[in-house]
Amino acid sequence: MILDNPKDLSQNFYSYLLNKSRSNREHRVLILCATDVDAVCAVKILLHLFNCDYILYSLTICSNFTDCIKAVKPVRETVRSIVMINCGAAEDVYGRLKANKDARYFILDSRLPVHLHNLYSGKAVRVLRKVDASEIPAFDSVFSQEEDEPPKKRARTDSSVNGDDDDTMSQSSEMSGSSQVENIRERREKERKKAEWEVNRKIIESNYYKNVSYEDSSAMKMFELAHLISKDDHNLFFWAIIGLCDMFVQRKISSSEFVKKSIALQGHVIRLTHNVDVENRQAFRITYGQDLALRFYRQWTIFDSMCSTPYTASIFRTWETKGHQKLHELLADMGFPLSQCKQTFSAMDYEIKENMVEWFKEQAAQWNLPDLISSGTFLASYGFNQKFQINDIALGLHACLTLSDTSSPEENVHEALEILSKEDFKRIEYALRLGRDQLSIFRNIVQSAFEERLFVGMNTYLQVCLDNISSTGNKFTGRPEALIPLALFLQQTYVVRARGNKVSKVPFVLVAELQPPSDDPDNDWVYFVGLPGHDNINSGVTNFMGRAFREAAGRVKIDIEQWSFDEYTIRTRKKNKITFLDALILIFSLPSSGAV
Amino acid sequence: MRALIGPKENQASQVYYRTLWWTDVQRPSLKMYGRRATDLIRGLDRAAENSIPPYNGETVRAVCEEIKDIFEANQQDTGRLQSQADTSSHQNILHSIHFRHIAMERNKRCLVAYHYNRAERLRSIRWNLGGIIPREIRSTLSEKEVEWFNSYNTELTNYMMELDGLNLTVHQRPPKEHFIHVRVLLDYGDYETEDGETIHLKKYTRHVLPRTECEHLIRQGVLEHVHV
Structure with missing residues (x-):
């Protein structure tokens, strides 16, 4: 069951939970939350709504679907409602979580495609998102009709009954003989049709599940719900925008999609900020406008930020001395004093700060750097404090979620939930610092990857193998979750210069070993992250790497394991690494794989 | 003590106290009206706040007797009023009837105050100590009080069950969030x-x-x- 329009969302999701908890005080909603920024923001909004209406809940953090199964297992008999945030759309939740029959599942996931069982399991599973009806295979084409079976059986019993009667009634035996032949023919026909249908189904299913894509941030969806039931405020809006920006900075949605969605939000921006008291020291404002597309420059120096933003880093090759010189040249052209651009942003001259965007805009045109200025960015400010780019906040939160000096990823999620506490900008500054530090660690890794020539450009895909990266990046690269932003960074720095070339269109594979070599079988993993071609991401295209990985593993018969909710993130044992990579090359070189 | 009985203490009753005093002096054998009832209240007042002194059943009975006596005396006087044709002595009789009536009202009031205040203290015990009365307190209660306590307990439990088993006795003031x-x-x-x-x-x-x-x-x- 699909709940796509907001009214459905409020009636069949929120009001349903509300009525359940009003009528039964022991009704407790189990929330399963994934470990990404969008999910954290969505949970934050949902918890706010639940708190307003006294809906009881239990929240469990899950890093992958095995965690979800583990979380549901102890409460299998008692749980009545399960809300899954950014997890579960790609799995058959009803079949795999196996909660009791009365349980209702609400899946709020930005991923596509949604598992067909979830779409066709009636009221038990409710998918809270828009699903393009034309892309969903028809029910008959993917599920065999149960009605087929009974007539067949009846035909068989009929014939056997007739067979028994053969000895006594010769006349009827003739009749039954002919009908038997007919029956057999009918059966053959049916079997043939069934086999045909089976082949057809496989094709339809493989086409349907081929690509992973993202749409609609979950946090945004929750905000829409809050708006519909008139419980929205600027904090909820702030969280929703962080969710949306996270989708953008993780390149889950294309920039054009992001711009489209942000423009659609202008009404909310005006509505929620028009009566903010400007003189108030505590006033919290969200604005939308043009800004530099440099990461963390408001908390850093302009120069460092330009060295670490993947786009500028790649254009200028800032890891080389030559690149540094070129960057200096640009800044000098702009009339930017060196002392100012190596100064923390907050301490820079007011005049320069005011005119900076204009200067950069002029230079961007001259130096042909179209992506240096982002046409629309959300900015948050708190009282007279400096402004924050919400994109940076999303990156900072992501850094916080990938920290490895805490005891587990779940702890990181709780930390992130705390960071998003209402109007507490001290914590947000902490997250921004984390993001900034992570970015500089990534920059160092990229630099060493270039120096050691780790980029292996195959004809059909690009690959980087990193060994034991946890030693290079201390707490920022100790967890596999950090590999996704790292992969994005690596791909972007390599590819941006080669825009338009073939290399910018081929998919990218990051192979990484997190731990130093050891005999411990638990740490004996190699992690793979597959990204589609860089130019493809920008036009909002989808990720087929999960399927490529599966196919490669199937060919050489090695076990791979999905370590997150995304199927393009897998891991395998170290001993299988070489075989798997060979198989991957083979898969990509096949013309029929559809990879390129 | 006045707090227990209430503020109603008008001038008329002051006057009659004085009259009472006078009667007492005149006929020492006659007990002063209302003294026992006042003792009852005083006893309760002297006990520590929120503690329940042993139930003074004897005095209560004595006060009831007194009320009964006064009532009978008043009835006699009323009979006399009706039978007497001579209206000159009517005024005196009317005065004494009025006086006795006030004394009776006073006694009644004290009795009610005594029982009401004990019940209040008992109620606070239910809210503070729970549904079971400690043995030492139980020994100080009268039979009717124990009965009242039990019925109060049942009522309260029923009410809390109606609120989905919400335990109201936990918080003295409604908490901001349950x-x-x-x-x-x-x-x-x-x-x-x-x-x-x-x-x-x-x-x-x-x-x-x-x-x-x-x-x-x-x-x-x-x-x-x-x-x-």
Whole structure:
């Protein structure tokens, strides 16, 4: 069951939970939350709504679907409602979580495609998102009709009954003989049709599940719900925008999609900020406008930020001395004093700060750097404090979620939930610092990857193998979750210069070993992250790497394991690494794989 | 003491106290009206606040007797009024009837105040100490009081059941939030709440639980209070 329009969302999701908890005080909603920024923001909004209406809940953090199964297992008999945030759309939740029959599942996931069982399991599973009806295979084409079976059986019993009667009634035996032949023919026909249908189904299913894509941030969806039931405020809006920006900075949605969605939000921006008291020291404002597309420059120096933003880093090759010189040249052209651009942003001259965007805009045109200025960015400010780019906040939160000096990823999620506490900008500054530090660690890794020539450009895909990266990046690269932003960074720095070339269109594979070599079988993993071609991401295209990985593993018969909710993130044992990579090359070189 | 009985103490009764005094002096054998009732109140007033002194059944009975006597005397006088044709002595009789009536009212008032205040104290015991009366307090109660306590207990329980088993006696003032958000700090396993719901407390999960249930778990370090 699909709940796509907001009214459905409020009636069949929120009001349903509300009525359940009003009528039964022991009704407790189990929330399963994934470990990404969008999910954290969505949970934050949902918890706010639940708190307003006294809906009881239990929240469990899950890093992958095995965690979800583990979380549901102890409460299998008692749980009545399960809300899954950014997890579960790609799995058959009803079949795999196996909660009791009365349980209702609400899946709020930005991923596509949604598992067909979830779409066709009636009221038990409710998918809270828009699903393009034309892309969903028809029910008959993917599920065999149960009605087929009974007539067949009846035909068989009929014939056997007739067979028994053969000895006594010769006349009827003739009749039954002919009908038997007919029956057999009918059966053959049916079997043939069934086999045909089976082949057809496989094709339809493989086409349907081929690509992973993202749409609609979950946090945004929750905000829409809050708006519909008139419980929205600027904090909820702030969280929703962080969710949306996270989708953008993780390149889950294309920039054009992001711009489209942000423009659609202008009404909310005006509505929620028009009566903010400007003189108030505590006033919290969200604005939308043009800004530099440099990461963390408001908390850093302009120069460092330009060295670490993947786009500028790649254009200028800032890891080389030559690149540094070129960057200096640009800044000098702009009339930017060196002392100012190596100064923390907050301490820079007011005049320069005011005119900076204009200067950069002029230079961007001259130096042909179209992506240096982002046409629309959300900015948050708190009282007279400096402004924050919400994109940076999303990156900072992501850094916080990938920290490895805490005891587990779940702890990181709780930390992130705390960071998003209402109007507490001290914590947000902490997250921004984390993001900034992570970015500089990534920059160092990229630099060493270039120096050691780790980029292996195959004809059909690009690959980087990193060994034991946890030693290079201390707490920022100790967890596999950090590999996704790292992969994005690596791909972007390599590819941006080669825009338009073939290399910018081929998919990218990051192979990484997190731990130093050891005999411990638990740490004996190699992690793979597959990204589609860089130019493809920008036009909002989808990720087929999960399927490529599966196919490669199937060919050489090695076990791979999905370590997150995304199927393009897998891991395998170290001993299988070489075989798997060979198989991957083979898969990509096949013309029929559809990879390129 | 006045607080227990209430402020109604008009001038007329003051006058009659004085008259009473005078009668007492005239006929020492006659007890002063209302003294026993006042003793009752005084006894209650002297006891520490919120403690219940032993039920003074004897005095209560004596006061009741007194009321009965006064009533009978008044009835006699009323009979006399009706039978006497001579209206000159009527005024005196009317005065004494009025006086006795006030004395009777006074006694009644004291009795009611005595019982009411005891019941109030008993009620606060129910809210503070729970549904079972401690043995030492039970011995100080009268039979009717125990009966009242039991029926009050039943009524209160029924009322709380209507509110889905909400325990009203826990908070002196309504709490701002009945449920609090907690985060589990260590693997605790299944925890059964008072209303029979089982909650699986696993590390790194977050729950909404009744405040009263969590307090001791927070003290044990199993849970941590978080804000939404």
